Amino acid sequence: MRELGVIELREKIKAGEIRSVDITQEYIQAIKQSKTNAIIEIFADAIEQAQEIDKKIQQGYTGKLAGVPIIIKDNILVEGKHASAGSLFLKDYIAQYTSTVAQKLLDEGAVILARANMDEFAMGSGTEHSAYFKTYNPLDTTRVPGGSSGGSAAAVIENLCAAALGTDTGGSIRQPSSYCGVVGMKPTYGRVSRYGVVAFASSLDQVGPITKNVQDNALLLEVLSGTDIHDETTARNQVIDFSSRIGKSLQGLKVGIVQSVDAMVQGLDVESHYEKMKEFLQQHGATLVDVQIPHLQLVLPAYYIIAPAEAASNLARFDGVKYTSRSQSAQTLNEIYTLSRTEFFGDEVKRRIMLGNYVLSSGYFDAYYNKARSVQAQLREEYIKAFQSCDVILMPTAKGEAYKIGGKANPLDAYKEDIFTVSANIAGLPAISIPFGVGNHKLPIGMQFLAPHFEEKTLYQVASYVEKHKEDIHGV
Amino acid sequence: MEYDVVIGLEVHAELKTQSKCFCSCANSFGQEPNTTCCPVCVGLPGALPVLNKKAVEQTIRAGVALGFEINKTAIFERKNYFYPDLAKAYQISQLVKPICINGHLRVGEKDIPINRIHLEEDAGKLVHGTDGKTLIDYNRAGVPLIELVTDALKEPHIETANEAVEFLEKLRQIYIYAGISDCMQERGQMRADVNISLKPKGSKQFGTKVEMKNIMGFRSVKRAIEYEIARQKEILEDGGVIEQETRKWDNEKGINFTLRTKENAQDYRYFPDPDLLAVQISEEEVEQIKKSIPILPSQYKHTYMQEYALSEYEADVLLQFKHVNDFFNACVAIYPNPKSLCNWILTDILTKIKTESGAGPILISAQDFVWLVQNVDNKKINKINAKEDVLEEIWGTSKSAEEVAKKKNIMIDINDQALDGIIQEVLKVHIAVVEQFKTENDPKILNFLVGQVMKTTRGKANASVVMEKIKKFTQK
Numbered sequence: 001m002r003e004l005g006v007i008e009l010r011e012k013i014k015a016g017e018i019r020s021v022d023i024t025q026e027y028i029q030a031i032k033q034s035k036t037n038a039i040i041e042i043f044a045d046a047i048e049q050a051q052e053i054d055k056k057i058q059q060g061y062t063g064k065l066a067g068v069p070i071i072i073k074d075n076i077l078v079e080g081k082h083a084s085a086g087s088l089f090l091k092d093y094i095a096q097y098t099s100t101v102a103q104k105l106l107d108e109g110a111v112i113l114a115r116a117n118m119d120e121f122a123m124g125s126g127t128e129h130s131a132y133f134k135t136y137n138p139l140d141t142t143r144v145p146g147g148s149s150g151g152s153a154a155a156v157i158e159n160l161c162a163a164a165l166g167t168d169t170g171g172s173i174r175q176p177s178s179y180c181g182v183v184g185m186k187p188t189y190g191r192v193s194r195y196g197v198v199a200f201a202s203s204l205d206q207v208g209p210i211t212k213n214v215q216d217n218a219l220l221l222e223v224l225s226g227t228d229i230h231d232e233t234t235a236r237n238q239v240i241d242f243s244s245r246i247g248k249s250l251q252g253l254k255v256g257i258v259q260s261v262d263a264m265v266q267g268l269d270v271e272s273h274y275e276k277m278k279e280f281l282q283q284h285g286a287t288l289v290d291v292q293i294p295h296l297q298l299v300l301p302a303y304y305i306i307a308p309a310e311a312a313s314n315l316a317r318f319d320g321v322k323y324t325s326r327s328q329s330a331q332t333l334n335e336i337y338t339l340s341r342t343e344f345f346g347d348e349v350k351r352r353i354m355l356g357n358y359v360l361s362s363g364y365f366d367a368y369y370n371k372a373r374s375v376q377a378q379l380r381e382e383y384i385k386a387f388q389s390c391d392v393i394l395m396p397t398a399k400g401e402a403y404k405i406g407g408k409a410n411p412l413d414a415y416k417e418d419i420f421t422v423s424a425n426i427a428g429l430p431a432i433s434i435p436f437g438v439g440n441h442k443l444p445i446g447m448q449f450l451a452p453h454f455e456e457k458t459l460y461q462v463a464s465y466v467e468k469h470k471e472d473i474h475g476v
Numbered sequence: 477m478e479y480d481v482v483i484g485l486e487v488h489a490e491l492k493t494q495s496k497c498f499c500s501c502a503n504s505f506g507q508e509p510n511t512t513c514c515p516v517c518v519g520l521p522g523a524l525p526v527l528n529k530k531a532v533e534q535t536i537r538a539g540v541a542l543g544f545e546i547n548k549t550a551i552f553e554r555k556n557y558f559y560p561d562l563a564k565a566y567q568i569s570q571l572v573k574p575i576c577i578n579g580h581l582r583v584g585e586k587d588i589p590i591n592r593i594h595l596e597e598d599a600g601k602l603v604h605g606t607d608g609k610t611l612i613d614y615n616r617a618g619v620p621l622i623e624l625v626t627d628a629l630k631e632p633h634i635e636t637a638n639e640a641v642e643f644l645e646k647l648r649q650i651y652i653y654a655g656i657s658d659c660m661q662e663r664g665q666m667r668a669d670v671n672i673s674l675k676p677k678g679s680k681q682f683g684t685k686v687e688m689k690n691i692m693g694f695r696s697v698k699r700a701i702e703y704e705i706a707r708q709k710e711i712l713e714d715g716g717v718i719e720q721e722t723r724k725w726d727n728e729k730g731i732n733f734t735l736r737t738k739e740n741a742q743d744y745r746y747f748p749d750p751d752l753l754a755v756q757i758s759e760e761e762v763e764q765i766k767k768s769i770p771i772l773p774s775q776y777k778h779t780y781m782q783e784y785a786l787s788e789y790e791a792d793v794l795l796q797f798k799h800v801n802d803f804f805n806a807c808v809a810i811y812p813n814p815k816s817l818c819n820w821i822l823t824d825i826l827t828k829i830k831t832e833s834g835a836g837p838i839l840i841s842a843q844d845f846v847w848l849v850q851n852v853d854n855k856k857i858n859k860i861n862a863k864e865d866v867l868e869e870i871w872g873t874s875k876s877a878e879e880v881a882k883k884k885n886i887m888i889d890i891n892d893q894a895l896d897g898i899i900q901e902v903l904k905v906h907i908a909v910v911e912q913f914k915t916e917n918d919p920k921i922l923n924f925l926v927g928q929v930m931k932t933t934r935g936k937a938n939a940s941v942v943m944e945k946i947k948k949f950t951q952k
Contacts, residue, residue, distance in 0.1 A: 093521070096515060096520055194524060196523075231526075233753065317521070317564045323520065362743045365747070
């Protein structure tokens with residue numbers, strides 16, 4: 001039963017074929033036996049939650065996620081439970097309130113089973129920067145599961161849960177989904193509330209689902225979406241109909257192909273899959289349309305200015321004064337700040353804080369931050385213009401299969417991993433990664449589609465079609 | 477050498493609102509420490525600010541009352557610095573696009589230019605214990621604060637300590653009258669930073685400015701400015717150079733000392749707060765607020781002097797405390813004799829309510845007060861009786877003036893004939909004095925006789941009537 005998706009499991013529970021408490025127990029056993037380090041903590045009350053939902057189900061309760069165990073990333077708060085964002089700074093931190101996304105899961109009857117490992121404060125591409133331990137890719141434990149939501153994606157493919165939540169600031173849902181062979185969605189910025197989610201880069205962060213199939217993903221996003229009075233940046237008057245086009249054909253669909261992406265893909269491991277996807281789309285009635293996104297060339301530098309700038313400010317509250325860990329050797333106020341931050345932040349986080357403060361500092365602000373914001377504005381316009389001639393845009397999610405643990409020791413190499421994913425965050429667009437065959441090492445390769453703002457339903461249409469028909473293609 | 481003094485002011489005032497600036501916690505003073513806070517105020521991970529529209533409204537109100545332009549789009553920015561009372565390690569403030577720009581305030585014959593009023597959040601408060609420990613109270617964190625900054629680069633300048641204090645007093649009155657802030661300085665609801673520079677008389681080139689932060693109380697502002705002007709003059713006259721720095725005013729010692737030099741100036745790394753949307757302000761909204769602005773002190777003053785024929789001094793004293801002015805207006809509405817009411821209020825009411833730091837409440841109703849003033853004006857009660865027997869008796873109680881006056885039998889209700897009889901009796905008793913008066917015509921003697929009659933009538937006669945009668949009787 002562990003391999004079942006959300007909807008399948010919910011229906012079996014509803015039909016009385018299995019109780020929530022039984023499947024929860026199975027997952028807990030599996031987590032305990034797992035050697036991939038996907039999970040930081042199984043919540044002590046998971047069984048209790050399941051029992052309560054079982055009771056409610058017996059009385060006729062029908063939540064969209066009734067009885068379904070879901071794992072959340074370690075940066076999502078649930079009142080009374082630990083949430084550490086993969087950092088020693090929050091090692092002993094217990095959330096004082098529940099995030100909107102977790103509340104929405106609970107409101108639909110989900111069991112919040114465990115918290116998944118992640119790169120510290122979501123900064124990383126391989127879950128190698130967790131302060132606790134590295135997570136291994138369940139499909140090849142010498143390789144990373146991707147990051148920063150590596151624990152979440154690994155847990156889904158390893159069947160440690162029915163589905164998981166991740167967060168995506170520059171690809172942190174999509175890239176691990178690609179590496180683990182699961183479906184990952186980064187919704188339109190403003191689709192999902194960020195309230196109660198430890199912030200990395202506030203203007204880019206979005207919570208999204210990581211699932212075993214497309215239909216589950218659409219369902220979970222339906223649960224998560226909506227205006228939140230606690231988050232001004234959530235969009236008003238949202239239309240939430242993500243499943244409405246699932247099952248429709250690709251006939252007449254216009255798929256944008258960015259010429260500069262074609263060039264970037266050349267010679268990468270992902271090239272043949274990318275080309276096969278184009279063929280597949282055309283064979284199934286879609287039309288390929290050339291589009292130009294000139295500022296895509298500058299998106300990585302823009303991202304590595306905006307994200308660290310916001311992060312430097314967001315992470316300043318971790319100062320050793322209040323609810324965080326505090327250095328034992330600190331005597332003065334200044335030492336509380338400097339020693340605590342020296343001791344409890346990892347190197348990658350420190351690197352980005354320094355970078356962020358540098359680009360914001362007086363004399364450099366215009367040269368870096370403002371320039372990056374102007375790149376962002378132009379990129380956004382270019383995408384909006386491109387979408388006048390196409391419904392979705394195709395790109396790879398990552399350069400290829402999951403890389404070896406320790407394989408991106410140079411931070412710049414790791415940053416370049418994000419080349420295909422960051423533009424959706426910078427432009428605020430929705431983007432989905434779906435498994436599309438395996439590469440040379442028999443590990444999954446993901447393909448990514450981007451859509452106009454709030455057009456997630458088109459992404460689910462394409463993704464579910466590909467999911468259903470990809471077996472037709474040789475080598476996929 | 478003669479110098480021109482240029483004084484700049486930055487004035488913080490806490491806004492009067494139900495809730496705080498970015499959350500729904502109560503904006504109230506004097507609560508138990510850390511009881512009016514939530515995840516937003518204490519900067520918990522994942523907490524997000526949500527703008528209180530009322531705070532924006534109040535800021536616009538301040539702008540409108542001072543003749544500012546209101547920006548159609550205003551943005552919030554983060555001012556980043558570490559301090560334990562600043563939970564997020566950044567203050568949400570405004571730099572590039574504040575709500576109000578380009579206003580002015582009339583001081584004497586000068587229209588002092590004001591650069592801006594922006595909205596920001598207050599910080600918490602450190603409480604230093606005697607045991608060497610410091611505690612933090614976050615109740616004040618997030619209280620809406622407006623900062624007004626004069627434009628010292630434009631003429632006319634504030635040039636003297638007295639002008640600065642007049643500016644502050646006028647500003648305070650406007651804030652109070654328009655319901656923008658209570659401006660209670662003892663509660664820190666109004667705080668001023670002052671910067672001062674000196675230049676050779678007539679020079680176009682500004683001198684180096686020195687800033688003094690958070691001076692509490694206008695009297696201290698005056699002393700601090702006078703001290704700093706003298707200090708700078710002395711340095712310049714000795715051929716020295718003024719250092720650009722921030723100095724702290726020590727009110728007890730009456731001196732200031734260096735707090736921070738230019739080299740140690742903080743770089744606040746301002747950038748737009750990604751958690752908050754830009755504020756859009758429509759012309760309709762500004763018009764609405766304009767209409768809702770109550771009568772301001774300058775308008776009252778005009779009415780009092782032009783229509784009520786009060787002196788400037790009288791008008792200023794009436795306007796000094798809003799509740800006194802409100803009381804005056806309530807009384808004028810019932811009894812349109814402003815001159816008489818003003819006399820009473822300035823002498824009898826103010827002496828009762830004035831305290832060292834301001835004025836206490838008026839503990840008599842306008843109706844009762846008017847009844848008294850009117851009856852004295854109509855010669856139905858003697859002023860001394862009205863004051864001592866009625867005003868004192870009913871002050872702070874729910875007793876009615878009329879009932880007390882009647883119960884004490886002090887109404888002037890002796891008829892003319894009876895009064896003549898009493899006067900004749902008194903003159904008989906004091907026959908020797910009467911003879912003396914007849915020869916000397918000494919007003920002191922007359923007063924004595926009037927006093928004797930009043931005593932006999934127990935104040936129920938009108939003294940001036942009695943005086944006329946005595947004169948008449950003694951002439952015979």
